[in-house]
Amino acid sequence: MTTAEHHPVRPTPSLISLRRARELFLRGHRLPDDVPEEVVAAWKRARFFGVRHTAPHVVRQSPRPADSALLAAALPVLERLAPTLGAEGTALVLTDERLRVLWAAGSAPDDATCRLDLSEQVVGPNSAALALRTRRRAEVHGPEHFLDLWQDVSAVSVPVLAPETGRTLGTVTVASGLCVECRPHPGASLAEAAAFAVEAELAARSRTAERALLDAYSRAVRDQGALEGQTPGTRGRAVVALDGRNRLVSEAAGRLLSGEALEVLERGALALLEGAGDKVPPPRSGASADSYRVRLPDGAGCFATVTAVPHLGSVVGVVAVLEPVARSAVTSFTSGTSGITSGITSGTSGTSGTSGTSAEPGAEAPDERDVATSPGPEVVALAGRSVPWRHAVGRARELARTSEPLLLVGERGSGKTALARELAANPLIVDAAMEGEVRPALDALTGGRPLLVRHAERLAQPDVAALNSLIDPHPGAPLLVTYTPGAPPGPCLQRLLDTLAARSVTLPALRERTEDIRELLTALAPSPAPGQPPLTWTLDALRALERHPWPGNVTELLHVVRALAEHRRTTGPVRRAELPDLVREGPAPRRLSPMEHAERAAILDALHRHGGNKARTAAALGIARATLYRKLRGYRD
Numbered sequence: 001m002t003t004a005e006h007h008p009v010r011p012t013p014s015l016i017s018l019r020r021a022r023e024l025f026l027r028g029h030r031l032p033d034d035v036p037e038e039v040v041a042a043w044k045r046a047r048f049f050g051v052r053h054t055a056p057h058v059v060r061q062s063p064r065p066a067d068s069a070l071l072a073a074a075l076p077v078l079e080r081l082a083p084t085l086g087a088e089g090t091a092l093v094l095t096d097e098r099l100r101v102l103w104a105a106g107s108a109p110d111d112a113t114c115r116l117d118l119s120e121q122v123v124g125p126n127s128a129a130l131a132l133r134t135r136r137r138a139e140v141h142g143p144e145h146f147l148d149l150w151q152d153v154s155a156v157s158v159p160v161l162a163p164e165t166g167r168t169l170g171t172v173t174v175a176s177g178l179c180v181e182c183r184p185h186p187g188a189s190l191a192e193a194a195a196f197a198v199e200a201e202l203a204a205r206s207r208t209a210e211r212a213l214l215d216a217y218s219r220a221v222r223d224q225g226a227l228e229g230q231t232p233g234t235r236g237r238a239v240v241a242l243d244g245r246n247r248l249v250s251e252a253a254g255r256l257l258s259g260e261a262l263e264v265l266e267r268g269a270l271a272l273l274e275g276a277g278d279k280v281p282p283p284r285s286g287a288s289a290d291s292y293r294v295r296l297p298d299g300a301g302c303f304a305t306v307t308a309v310p311h312l313g314s315v316v317g318v319v320a321v322l323e324p325v326a327r328s329a330v331t332s333f334t335s336g337t338s339g340i341t342s343g344i345t346s347g348t349s350g351t352s353g354t355s356g357t358s359a360e361p362g363a364e365a366p367d368e369r370d371v372a373t374s375p376g377p378e379v380v381a382l383a384g385r386s387v388p389w390r391h392a393v394g395r396a397r398e399l400a401r402t403s404e405p406l407l408l409v410g411e412r413g414s415g416k417t418a419l420a421r422e423l424a425a426n427p428l429i430v431d432a433a434m435e436g437e438v439r440p441a442l443d444a445l446t447g448g449r450p451l452l453v454r455h456a457e458r459l460a461q462p463d464v465a466a467l468n469s470l471i472d473p474h475p476g477a478p479l480l481v482t483y484t485p486g487a488p489p490g491p492c493l494q495r496l497l498d499t500l501a502a503r504s505v506t507l508p509a510l511r512e513r514t515e516d517i518r519e520l521l522t523a524l525a526p527s528p529a530p531g532q533p534p535l536t537w538t539l540d541a542l543r544a545l546e547r548h549p550w551p552g553n554v555t556e557l558l559h560v561v562r563a564l565a566e567h568r569r570t571t572g573p574v575r576r577a578e579l580p581d582l583v584r585e586g587p588a589p590r591r592l593s594p595m596e597h598a599e600r601a602a603i604l605d606a607l608h609r610h611g612g613n614k615a616r617t618a619a620a621l622g623i624a625r626a627t628l629y630r631k632l633r634g635y636r637d
Contacts, residue, residue: 015143018035019143022043025043037622039125042124042125043125045120046125046146047146049120051124053124053146053148054148068102069202069205069314070094070096070169071102072205073198073201073202074102074160074172074198078092078094078103078198082105085106089177090107090175090176090187091175092173092174092194093118093128093172093173093175094172095171096170097167098119099118099128101116101117104116124146124147125140125146126145126150127139127156127157127173131173132168134624135161137159137188137192139188140154141154141155141178142178152178153175153177154185155174156173156188156191157172157191158172158173158192158195160202163200163203209317210246212309212310212316213243213246213309213311213316214241216241216317216319217248220241220307220319237250238250238253238302239253239319240262241317241318242265242318243309243317243318244266244317246317249262256301256322257296260527261296265304265320267383268306293306294320302322304320305320307320383516383522384513384519385516386508386515388508388512388513389513392505392506392508395505396419396505397423399505400423400424402476403477404475404478404503405480406423406479406500406503406504406505407497407504407505408480408505408507409482409484409504409506410506410507410509411484411485411553412484412552413510413553413554413555413556414507414509414554416482417454417482424450424478424480425450426449427452427478428444428445429454430453431455432457432458432459432463433458438459438460438466438467439466442466445474448478450478450479451478452482453467453480455482456483456493457485457486457487457489457493464490465492468495471496471500481500509553510550510556510557511548511550518542521561524554524557524558524561524562526566533571535565536573538573541573541574541576541578541579543576544579545579548582548583560580602621614628
């Protein structure tokens with residue numbers, strides 16, 4: 001955004017009324033009915049965040065990243081475009097996904113502009129924040145801003161999307177003097193061209209990242225062969241390279257690994273790197289990067305030593321070297337120490353600690369950490385990459401890093417117990433429905449062993465009182481509790497829930513993360529008999545599975561998959577006709593609530609006004625196009 005002087009613009013009647021409405025809002029008076037709802041909502045958010053509309057300047061609130069892959073890719077593009085700005089008072093600005101200004105050119109001095117933070121929490125509504133939220137081009141003009149500083153500024157922003165994943169990486173903004181009468185903004189084409197060129201540069205660089213992965217794979221094959229005394233060209237080296245999209249598997253590795261073992265290796269190896277974010281793990285003496293030893297499923301007969309592949313300051317993948325079990329001095333893990341990284345347990349034998357504590361690098365060996373993975377029911381239940389699921393699991397891991405009580409809330413079968421078992425090392429598990437088991441187990445809790453209490457909603461009154469009495473004097477007790485909401489809790493149980501509420505995580509139901517169903521199907525399917533193909537699904541069957549409401553969540557899906565795997569007599573993909581009746585026929589039509597009727601009418605009216613164009617309809621309603629499609633599908637159901 002630029003704060004330079006602009007040529008005066010003759011206000012239009014709509015601009016005058018919007019300026020007047022803003023003044024009324026700042027004074028706390030009632031607003032006219034013709035003020036757009038989205039503008040009022042943006043002003044209210046700014047007031048809620050404590051933004052001062054009279055702020056004479058904007059200072060940076062969050063540190064600017066020292067090394068930004070987005071800036072590195074965008075800089076050559078933006079520097080070529082900067083001389084084309086031309087008009088006085090026009091600025092070109094690049095932000096990252098947190099709306100920190102990475103680069104700016106134009107009328108505003110670079111020094112001042114690059115200290116800006118364009119998040120709504122700092123400066124209120126602006127086009128960059130709107131484009132980031134809606135993932136499409138956005139414009140904000142004059143009094144639509146909250147700051148006095150930008151009342152004579154018009155700006156247009158376009159999001160920059162990752163070429164491979166579609167994730168929003170940042171925004172490109174063109175800011176100028178006020179130009180309300182000329183929509184779209186005169187700089188819209190420049191902003192879109194800049195964003196497109198930056199995305200093209202990112203795509204080109206991603207191809208160089210793939211080349212870096214290939215080079216690392218080739219080096220590992222070469223080095224492993226030299227280590228084993230093999231001559232160049234020998235095909236006996238077992239190496240796998242992974243980046244989440246591509247797999248490079250040597251011939252020897254292909255012979256060693258089953259499809260299931262390869263899935264476990266990929267899930268475990270990449271999950272280990274998630275904790276490092278985009279940063280390359282720091283090297284230790286004698287090693288170029290941190291190494292992890294990953295144990296594969298029983299029967300694989302080997303371990304994998306996994307090393308990160310750095311490229312331009314980021315981790316772009318991993319290379320795994322497979323070693324026979326006989327050659328690997330791998331430490332067995334006890335209940336002493338547990339790491340919590342995507343369902344992978346790590347630690348060292350005999351190391352004391354509590355749930356959620358990872359072993360220090362090099363505690364057992366100077367250049368490697370030992371990690372055990374298992375494709376058991378816990379890892380299966382943790383499968384899923386949807387936003388609500390990853391958010392819930394990530395929050396649970398974060399809380400589990402400290403040895404304090406943790407409450408997991410969710411519908412039956414949603415994975416509460418499976419997640420709890422991953423968060424605690426060798427917990428003592430007690431079912432509240434089993435009378436007389438809870439109070440004796442409290443002795444283990446006071447002794448430091450984690451205690452998992454399942455089905456807290458079924459706790460008897462004396463057991464609830466005992467837990468309340470224990471938690472008050474021992475706030476750091478390693479206690480995990482699962483709770484399924486239902487009937488209103490009694491006062492004693494409500495007190496326990498209130499005590500645990502500050503450290504609680506609610507797991508989403510399966511119907512709220514249907515995009516995870518395909519991954520769950522692969523994880524839940526039992527290993528096929530020798531010579532038999534794995535269980536696969538037709539597209540029609542997958543759609544039926546994704547439309548089913550799954551009242552029993554992952555547990556219900558597990559029963560369906562196991563029943564099909566055990567009893568079907570045909571070969572080939574599972575067809576829709578083979579699914580259980582309730583799943584095959586889909587959910588019964590439901591009656592819409594009055595609010596849904598009103599919402600449906602508004603959407604249909606907007607569709608009619610825009611000639612059936614769903615993109616324009618979504619923009620007019622202020623919702624994402626995906627949200628519009630989801631709502632329309634919901635009304636049909």
